[in-house]
Amino acid sequence: MKTLFWILAGVAAFLALFIPTFSEWCYHFIFSRGKQTSLDEIDLSRTYYAPYTKILLPAMKQMKELPYERLEMKSGDGLSLKALYYSQGSGHCAVFVHGYRATPFNNFAAVSRDVMEMGYDLFFPIQRAHGESEGNRITLGQLEQQDLLDWLNVLNETYAPESIVLYGLSMGSTTVALASDRLPENVRCMVLDCGFSNLYERVKGRFRSTHVPGPEFFTRIINRMCRRRMGFDMHETDTAHALQHTDVPALFIHGTADRSVTLEEGRKNIEACASEKEVFLVKDAPHAIGYMAGGEETKTLLRQFLKRNDPRETRDDDTNNVKGDTDQK
Numbered sequence: 315m316k317t318l319f320w321i322l323a324g325v326a327a328f329l330a331l332f333i334p335t336f337s338e339w340c341y342h343f344i345f346s347r348g349k350q351t352s353l354d355e356i357d358l359s360r361t362y363y364a365p366y367t368k369i370l371l372p373a374m375k376q377m378k379e380l381p382y383e384r385l386e387m388k389s390g391d392g393l394s395l396k397a398l399y400y401s402q403g404s405g406h407c408a409v410f411v412h413g414y415r416a417t418p419f420n421n422f423a424a425v426s427r428d429v430m431e432m433g434y435d436l437f438f439p440i441q442r443a444h445g446e447s448e449g450n451r452i453t454l455g456q457l458e459q460q461d462l463l464d465w466l467n468v469l470n471e472t473y474a475p476e477s478i479v480l481y482g483l484s485m486g487s488t489t490v491a492l493a494s495d496r497l498p499e500n501v502r503c504m505v506l507d508c509g510f511s512n513l514y515e516r517v518k519g520r521f522r523s524t525h526v527p528g529p530e531f532f533t534r535i536i537n538r539m540c541r542r543r544m545g546f547d548m549h550e551t552d553t554a555h556a557l558q559h560t561d562v563p564a565l566f567i568h569g570t571a572d573r574s575v576t577l578e579e580g581r582k583n584i585e586a587c588a589s590e591k592e593v594f595l596v597k598d599a600p601h602a603i604g605y606m607a608g609g610e611e612t613k614t615l616l617r618q619f620l621k622r623n624d625p626r627e628t629r630d631d632d633t634n635n636v637k638g639d640t641d642q643k
Contacts, residue, residue, distance in 0.1 A: 337535045347443040348415040366606045373423035393448040400436040407475040408434040413484030456551045459492035480504040491553035494560035503623035507567040511582040513551035557586040569599025
């Protein structure tokens, strides 16, 4: 009996140390600012980007060489957030909202180049806790949705575009979806590319996919830490309510081989969306490269979607709280 007692006591002591230590590590791993490396600075030959480098790398070079105006905005909680704006005087603007620990050019080099050639100005907000924007915590859409709405106000007050289209990818797609029932009237449509639908389920799913024992148990602990430290419940970061009340036409893009945000997660957004919607499932595409993987088919689909929802002549048819300066990227 004594042996059993000491074994049980040892297990209890181990768990008492392991559970809070592991939970703390997970919390920081999920929500802390991480390093964002530009894809043109690393070897992509052993990544799933390898088949697309002939598209991606020239597009990144071209887009980085454009003359951007740098913008700065204070968030509602006092962070200095940065953005890049490229104008070709069209009066129509495409806003690209990047994903988790990504950069605008990593996510959007190819599609933004194509959209620019369709005649749009380009606007790239740099999300909180990414790149030059301040912040130590990424909230995976919860606070970022208000940042996006604030940036759209800045865009309208400073440049007054006739129309805006939104393109969000991964966490950026979730951010756009969360804000989709409160968008300015000049937002004509949105592209929601491989976004997740619910942060609580997202974290639990990642625990499950990485074979962490007790995924529900650890997700509850992380959620408790989230409420205490950042002031929100992960259940609140759910796109369903906003998408059920949006009237902004949506194009959903998702790779059928996406293991980071599964197609099952993506379908929840599609099913919740009450506005006019189109769906393009890119066969065998992994996470966040559906646009490139779809090739000319995706480009044509996007062009037609924009022409239907933001009708105008395009080339392919043949502030007070803002500081700006022109800079060659």
